[in-house]
Amino acid sequence: MHIIGIAAQKGGAGKSTIAAHLAILADRDASPALLVDTDPQGSLVLWHRLRSAETPILAKAEAKTLPEILEAAKDHKVKWCIVDSAPHAASAISAVMKVADLVLIPSRPSAFDLGAIEPTLRQAEAMRARSLVVLNAVPPRRGFGRTTVEMEARAVLDSYSARVWSGSITQRAAFSSAISGGMSVDELEPGGAAAQEIGALWTTIKDELESK
Numbered sequence: 001m002h003i004i005g006i007a008a009q010k011g012g013a014g015k016s017t018i019a020a021h022l023a024i025l026a027d028r029d030a031s032p033a034l035l036v037d038t039d040p041q042g043s044l045v046l047w048h049r050l051r052s053a054e055t056p057i058l059a060k061a062e063a064k065t066l067p068e069i070l071e072a073a074k075d076h077k078v079k080w081c082i083v084d085s086a087p088h089a090a091s092a093i094s095a096v097m098k099v100a101d102l103v104l105i106p107s108r109p110s111a112f113d114l115g116a117i118e119p120t121l122r123q124a125e126a127m128r129a130r131s132l133v134v135l136n137a138v139p140p141r142r143g144f145g146r147t148t149v150e151m152e153a154r155a156v157l158d159s160y161s162a163r164v165w166s167g168s169i170t171q172r173a174a175f176s177s178a179i180s181g182g183m184s185v186d187e188l189e190p191g192g193a194a195a196q197e198i199g200a201l202w203t204t205i206k207d208e209l210e211s212k
């Protein structure tokens, strides 16, 4: 079983949006994928309730009970498990980092958001957890190449010696519309630009974890 944790101290970074999308893509690779919502806000529970499909399976749990849930998932031959976490919750994030094969750390590209991820990066380092920063909600590109905002964000992340995904997720209405409707961007706009971006992130993660 491969466990993908999603963590960031900052609220609104895009953790739950990315978790929901990766769970759907993981479920297409090997069903059922398991999505664990450890955030007391229960954002993914609401999203999952709106879905008609039964999979990915959703479990709501406290972060400290993750080991038991993951054991049960292993017994049921689940291949992919995605764990979403709450903001401002260092101890819950630590429980996620302990069990994850890869910890995704989403961040918006603004200075305040980037500043807030350094403690999460250091926490991952201290726990020897493999991490990957994902720039989310970046301003749309005009033409080819990265925008100045994205380039500046990458320079800050370089100064933290962070491992950063080479792609990025653009700020697109499709992401919020899809989540509000219990869907993924690919279900809402098959083959659209948003679906391609999240698909590229999934391919990177899948390749990395399967080659471990």
Ligand SMILES: Nc1ncnc2c1ncn2[C@@H]1O[C@H](COP(=O)(O)OP(=O)(O)OP(=O)(O)O)[C@@H](O)[C@H]1O
Pocket (backbone or CB within 6 Å): 010, 011, 012, 013, 014, 015, 016, 017, 018, 039, 041, 043, 085, 086, 087, 136, 137, 138, 169, 170, 171, 172, 173, 174, 175, 176, 177, 179
């Ligand atoms: N790439 C994106 N494009 C457009 N809107 C986005 C994008 N990513 C996230 N959002 C929106 O930003 C808001 C916060 O996203 P989300 O709930 O996924 O963040 P979070 O990190 O899980 O927040 P919290 O810390 O409260 O759990 C939501 O309204 C979501 O629809």
Ligand SMILES: [Mg+2]
Pocket (backbone or CB within 6 Å): 015, 016, 017, 039, 043, 085
């Ligand atoms: Mg959330």
